[in-house]
Amino acid sequence: MNGILGRKVGMTSIYDESGKNVACTVIEAGPCVITQVKTQSSDGYNAIQLGFGDKKEKNTTKPLQGHFAKANSVPKRHVVEFRDFSGEKELGDEILIEDVLLEGDIVNVVGTSKGKGFQGVVKRHGFAGVGDATHGQHNRQRAPGSLGASSYPSKVIKGMRMAGRTGGDRVKLKNLRVLKIHAEQNILVVKGAVPGHKGSLVIIEK
Amino acid sequence: MDAVKFVQEQNITKKDFPEFQAGDNVEIVYNIVEGGKERPQAFRGDVIKWSGEGATKTFTVRKISHGVGVERIFPINTPNIIEIKVLKRGKVRRSKLYYLRALVGKRAKIKEKRTYK
Numbered sequence: 429m430n431g432i433l434g435r436k437v438g439m440t441s442i443y444d445e446s447g448k449n450v451a452c453t454v455i456e457a458g459p460c461v462i463t464q465v466k467t468q469s470s471d472g473y474n475a476i477q478l479g480f481g482d483k484k485e486k487n488t489t490k491p492l493q494g495h496f497a498k499a500n501s502v503p504k505r506h507v508v509e510f511r512d513f514s515g516e517k518e519l520g521d522e523i524l525i526e527d528v529l530l531e532g533d534i535v536n537v538v539g540t541s542k543g544k545g546f547q548g549v550v551k552r553h554g555f556a557g558v559g560d561a562t563h564g565q566h567n568r569q570r571a572p573g574s575l576g577a578s579s580y581p582s583k584v585i586k587g588m589r590m591a592g593r594t595g596g597d598r599v600k601l602k603n604l605r606v607l608k609i610h611a612e613q614n615i616l617v618v619k620g621a622v623p624g625h626k627g628s629l630v631i632i633e634k
Numbered sequence: 635m636d637a638v639k640f641v642q643e644q645n646i647t648k649k650d651f652p653e654f655q656a657g658d659n660v661e662i663v664y665n666i667v668e669g670g671k672e673r674p675q676a677f678r679g680d681v682i683k684w685s686g687e688g689a690t691k692t693f694t695v696r697k698i699s700h701g702v703g704v705e706r707i708f709p710i711n712t713p714n715i716i717e718i719k720v721l722k723r724g725k726v727r728r729s730k731l732y733y734l735r736a737l738v739g740k741r742a743k744i745k746e747k748r749t750y751k
Contacts, residue, residue, distance in 0.1 A: 437637040443711075449712065
């Protein structure tokens with residue numbers, strides 16, 4: 429699996445070759461640094477660890493400072509592991525968009541969705557609600573309805589979908605097309621929306 | 635937001651269209667796809683509003699066709715617009731001419747702005 433780390437910048441729309449207006453997300457992707465190389469012999473599996481986004485040395489613990497110093501890198505804010513990264517990669521190598529992606533590629537994008545707080549079942553689980561405002565309904569248009577049967581089983585079964593904290597989860601969106609790559613500016617444009625708020629970390633997998 | 639602006643600027647090609655504003659009578663010639671083929675088509679009417687900023691700016695043109703009001707929104711940066719002709723400059727007192735939707739006949743007519751030398 430190849431991939432790169434990035435920062436969601438925001439959304440806009442661009443025109444494709446046929447003149448169609450396409451909604452897209454702008455991602456500042458890379459440059460990333462390989463902070464660790466794992467191999468079959470030393471770790472039991474092959475993987476590389478990428479670091480993205482600088483952070484101050486004073487905000488980094490001593491053990492982590494040592495970890496980044498091994499790769500001759502300044503401390504990185506985000507560190508993510510990719511299994512079975514293709515190509516020969518050395519510790520301390522820089523990874524740019526061009527090394528991983530081409531225009532027109534299909535990618536998966538992982539992000540942390542926007543936190544929405546305590547939400548009811550209609551927003552959280554897509555319940556349809558009651559559907560009628562009259563015929564005896566009083567302030568229960570968005571209520572969940574029955575939670576199950578009565579004396580048997582005399583309990584609410586586990587996993588019953590109810591209201592609660594919504595959003596802020598790791599979400600993977602699959603099969604997004606790479607529309608544009610501006611390699612010099614480290615800018616990546618993918619079709620459609622991407623999970624998370626502006627400025628949040630996104631993992632682009634290929 | 636600079637990266638977003640950069641992406642937009644790379645995508646659009648600046649065209650030399652005349653300046654116009656709400657109230658002006660314009661003719662837009664644009665490409666439409668019909669049966670897999672492209673052909674130009676003209677849309678003539680009054681500009682009733684400008685909306686948006688930068689690369690995603692749009693304007694709305696309204697005309698009365700066979701007694702039915704028709705509005706069409708054009709993004710100014712779309713590659714499909716071939717030509718824009720300003721036919722008349724209108725004399726209006728606001729930037730959004732929504733009031734025209736409620737009017738028919740002679741009342742829905744915009745006075746022409748005349749400039750004398």
